[in-house]
Amino acid sequence: MKPTLLLALLLCAPLARAQETPRTISRLEPDSIGIGDRFDLVIEVEKDLVQVVEFPTFEPPAGSGFEVVALPPVDTLERDGRRLRLAKRYRLAAFEEGRFNLGRAQVLYADKNILDTLQVGDSLLLEVGTFRIDSTSHSIFDLKGQRTLPFRFAEIRGYVAWGLAALALLAAAAWALRRWLAARGRRLGDLFRPAPPLPPHVAAIRALEALHHQKLWQNNRHKLYYSGLTDILRTYIAARWEIGAMEMTSDEIVAALRDTELPDKARRDLGAILRNADLVKFAKATPEAEENEADYLKCYYFVEETKPADPDPATLEEKMENDR
Numbered sequence: 001m002k003p004t005l006l007l008a009l010l011l012c013a014p015l016a017r018a019q020e021t022p023r024t025i026s027r028l029e030p031d032s033i034g035i036g037d038r039f040d041l042v043i044e045v046e047k048d049l050v051q052v053v054e055f056p057t058f059e060p061p062a063g064s065g066f067e068v069v070a071l072p073p074v075d076t077l078e079r080d081g082r083r084l085r086l087a088k089r090y091r092l093a094a095f096e097e098g099r100f101n102l103g104r105a106q107v108l109y110a111d112k113n114i115l116d117t118l119q120v121g122d123s124l125l126l127e128v129g130t131f132r133i134d135s136t137s138h139s140i141f142d143l144k145g146q147r148t149l150p151f152r153f154a155e156i157r158g159y160v161a162w163g164l165a166a167l168a169l170l171a172a173a174a175w176a177l178r179r180w181l182a183a184r185g186r187r188l189g190d191l192f193r194p195a196p197p198l199p200p201h202v203a204a205i206r207a208l209e210a211l212h213h214q215k216l217w218q219n220n221r222h223k224l225y226y227s228g229l230t231d232i233l234r235t236y237i238a239a240r241w242e243i244g245a246m247e248m249t250s251d252e253i254v255a256a257l258r259d260t261e262l263p264d265k266a267r268r269d270l271g272a273i274l275r276n277a278d279l280v281k282f283a284k285a286t287p288e289a290e291e292n293e294a295d296y297l298k299c300y301y302f303v304e305e306t307k308p309a310d311p312d313p314a315t316l317e318e319k320m321e322n323d324r
Contacts, residue, residue, distance in 0.1 A: 020048065020051075020111070021109070021118070022045050022046060022047035022048075022051055022053055022107070022109055022118065023045070023046045023047075024043065024044065024045050024046075024105075024107050024118050024119075024120040024121065025043075025044050025120065025121050026041070026042065026043045026044070026104075026105045026120040026121045026124060027042050027121075027124070028040070028041060028042075028102075028124050028125075028126055029042055031124075031125065031126055031127065032126075032127040032129070033094060033126070033127070033128055033129070034128070034129055034130065034131075035094065035095060035096070035097050035128055035129065035130045035131075036093065036094070036095055037093065037094070038069055038091060038092065038093045039091075039092055039093075039094070039126065040089050040090065040091055040092070041058065041089070041090040041092060041102070041105070041124070042087060042088070042089050042090075043055060043056075043087070043088045043090075043105050043107065043120055044077070044085060044086065044087045044088075045085070045086045045087075045088075045107060046083060046084070046085045046086075047083070047084055047086070047109075048082050048083065048084075048111075049082040049083070049084060050082075050111070051109065051110070051111045052109070052110040052111070053086070053107050053108065053109050053110075053118075054107070054108040054110075055074065055088040055107060056105060056106055056107065056108075058090045058092070060092075064096075065094055065095050065096030065100075065128075066092055066093070066094055066095075067092065067093045067095065068090065068091070068092060069091045069092060069093050070091040071089075071090060071091070072089050072091070074086055074087070074088050075087045075088075075089070094126065094128045096128065097128050097129065097130045098128055099125065099126070099127050099128075100125070100126045100128065101123050101124070101125055102123070102124040102125070102126060103123055103124065104119050104120055104121065104122065104123050104124070105119075105120040105121070105124070106118065106119060106120065107120060199307075199308075200235075200236050200239035200240045200307075201236065201240070201303050201304070201306075201307035201308070203235075203236075203239075204232055204233075204235065204236040204303045205300070205303060205304075207232045207235075208229075208232055208296070208299055208300055208303070211225070211228045211229065211232065211296075212296060214228075216228070217287075217289070217292040218289075222280050222285075222286055222287065222292070223280055223281055223284075225280075225292065226276065226277040226280045226281060226295075227277070227281060229273060229277060229295060229296065229299050230250075230273070230274065230277045232299065233245075233270070233273065233274075233299055233302070234246050234248075234253070236303055237253065237257070240306065240307075240308075241256075241257065241260060243256050243257075250271075250274035250275065250277070250278055253270075253274065254267075254270065254271055254274070257270070262306060263305050263306075265305070266301070266302050266305045266306055269298040269299075269301070269302050270298075270302055272295070272298065273295050273298050273299055273302075276291070276295055277295075
């Protein structure tokens with residue numbers, strides 16, 4: 001090979017290599033903002049298809065007055081054959097006034113056996129301004145007190161209209177209810193009057209039926225069963241003859257009813273029930289099934305045989321009129 005040709009190849013090799021290096025530029029959009037506004041730091045790289053570049057990660061230090069708002073992905077601006085032009089945007093915000101030098105951006109570049117860092121353009125300068133107040137043309141005043149506006153009926157007119165309509169509906173409903181009650185011989189006050197207490201014999205019969213449905217003695221709970229029977233009897237006797245049966249013993253109850261007009265069978269049944277209940281509660285006796293059922297029937301018929309006679313219909317009607 002001729003020396004002249006060899007020298008030309010050696011001189012062109014570095015030039016060709018220099019042309020293969022990616023070209024980079026950077027800029028701020030815009031480069032002058034107000035405090036608190038946003039701006040974009042843009043880095044563009046033009047490279048070969050096989051070359052690899054890595055854009056920097058912008059992480060402003062704490063207390064620097066800058067904040068990363070968004071990091072859009074890398075955008076391909078142009079592609080011409082093997083040449084690519086890429087752009088990376090960093091959306092930032094500034095919160096301190098002044099003139100800042102953001103330095104030169106750096107892009108990591110790799111190609112075959114080459115790993116290098118490319119310095120992007122010149123240093124980036126950012127101007128951050130704030131509001132200027134001309135105290136000669138603008139005066140600063142203290143905060144004004146709360147202003148009290150005059151009352152206007154139009155502000156509550158809708159509420160008043162709806163309230164009157166509701167009252168009219170309530171009055172109409174009350175009038176219709178009163179007419180309905182009057183047609184049935186009742187008064188409006190009867191709706192709020194508490195229900196009269198049940199007669200003692202009715203309350204006792206209902207309590208006996210409820211006790212029977214619990215099936216206590218069938219589940220070997222004889223003491224609870226007989227305690228329920230005697231409590232129902234004591235309550236009935238106390239209300240029927242107005243004696244303190246709840247605090248009396250069985251013998252005292254029988255003695256208290258000695259001068260009372262009772263059928264002989266009812267008197268015998270009462271004594272038998274109270275005696276059997278004492279044996280179960282205090283002597284832990286266990287009656288047979290037939291005896292348990294028989295004592296229940298004795299209680300039931302004792303109440304039925306000793307309940308007051310039904311009042312005369314005329315007397316009952318007169319009592320209802322007096323209650324009104």
